[in-house]
Amino acid sequence: MENQITGHTQLAGLYAKPARHSISPLMHTTAFRETGIDAVYLSFDVEPEDLGNSMAAVKTLGMMGVNLSMPHKMAVIEFLDELSPAAELIGAVNTVVNDKGRLIGHNTDGVGFMQALKDIAVEPVGQEMTVIGAGGAATAIISQAALDGVKQINVFNRKDEFYEKIAAKLADIAAKTGCQINLQDLANESALTTALQESMLLVNATGVGMKPNDDLMPIPSAELLTENLAVFDAIYNPRHTRLLQEAAAKGLKTSNGLGMLIHQGAEAFRLWTGQEMPVAVIRPLVEKA
Ligand code: NAP
Numbered sequence: 274m275e276n277q278i279t280g281h282t283q284l285a286g287l288y289a290k291p292a293r294h295s296i297s298p299l300m301h302t303t304a305f306r307e308t309g310i311d312a313v314y315l316s317f318d319v320e321p322e323d324l325g326n327s328m329a330a331v332k333t334l335g336m337m338g339v340n341l342s343m344p345h346k347m348a349v350i351e352f353l354d355e356l357s358p359a360a361e362l363i364g365a366v367n368t369v370v371n372d373k374g375r376l377i378g379h380n381t382d383g384v385g386f387m388q389a390l391k392d393i394a395v396e397p398v399g400q401e402m403t404v405i406g407a408g409g410a411a412t413a414i415i416s417q418a419a420l421d422g423v424k425q426i427n428v429f430n431r432k433d434e435f436y437e438k439i440a441a442k443l444a445d446i447a448a449k450t451g452c453q454i455n456l457q458d459l460a461n462e463s464a465l466t467t468a469l470q471e472s473m474l475l476v477n478a479t480g481v482g483m484k485p486n487d488d489l490m491p492i493p494s495a496e497l498l499t500e501n502l503a504v505f506d507a508i509y510n511p512r513h514t515r516l517l518q519e520a521a522a523k524g525l526k527t528s529n530g531l532g533m534l535i536h537q538g539a540e541a542f543r544l545w546t547g548q549e550m551p552v553a554v555i556r557p558l559v560e561k562a
Pocket of ligand 1 (some may be wrong): 345373385401405406409431432433459466478480481483508529530
């Protein structure tokens with residue numbers, strides 16, 4: 274059935290810059306159609322200086338809500354009425370729900386990550402995991418894992434000018450969740466070796482492995498991939514990074530970032546509509562896109 278635009282059709286959308294490359298319109302408009310919800314989802318290129326007016330438009334036009342992507346995930350917070358516990362902890366918002374004129378900020382990236390792990394039957398709750406990188410994706414992953422009850426998270430990042438700020442952020446997440454979170458220098462190979470021996474999951478939350486560096490891995494050697502590990506790479510393009518290829522060659526469970534991308538969208542859809550996104554229909558479309 275085609276989407277029929279009516280006088281009642283509701284609007285959701287993406288605010289980003291650039292926004293036009295996004296697969297979210299395909300995902301959500303298909304999901305609206307499949308679930309019989311009279312709504313559409315459009316992409317909007319929003320300049321940083323127009324974000325306030327654009328968020329006001331969500332209220333004045335009665336939009337269901339919006340997704341936020343770069344560069345608006347943190348800047349949007351000042352225009353919201355309330356934050357979910359995860360968005361508060363992460364300090365970034367990727368989904369806003371218009372709740373009868375109140376704008377509620379959520380962050381569904383971490384939920385998407387945890388759900389993607391369920392797809393490969395990996396359950397880190399109560400266990401230890403290691404994350405490479407400490408940027409936006411990593412912060413969402415670490416925060417949700419900590420909120421859900423992962424016991425210990427070893428985070429490795431380059432020791433650059435952001436390192437002290439990252440340390441403070443991770444200490445805050447640890448204090449608020451009770452999860453033990455350690456930050457270490459990515460160059461410390463012996464610490465990384467120990468962390469991976471003790472972890473049940475390795476997460477790459479850096480862009481290392483994307484083109485043009487698709488021959489690189491975020492860890493120094495495949496020898497560090499011990500048999501106790503599952504390996505999750507937040508990258509979805511390419512689908513099979515070198516890290517995932519090496520892990521699969523050792524028979525480890527692996528997942529690329531596509532599942533996280535789909536499930537963060539599914540969580541936003543659930544927040545807007547109260548319904549489950551038909552992931553089985555959406556996944557092949559996203560894989561092809
Ligand atoms: P970001 O905020 O810019 O963070 C990038 C992180 O990678 C930082 O910790 C950075 O360390 C580290 N890094 C960058 N280059 C590195 C290198 N050569 N060696 C070691 N570490 C390096 O980016 P992001 O938004 O978190 O995105 C990170 C990755 O996740 C990207 O591949 C992105 O496509 C993916 N992602 C996937 C999803 C999904 O739904 N699957 C969602 C969001 C992002 P420094 O602090 O030292 O710069």
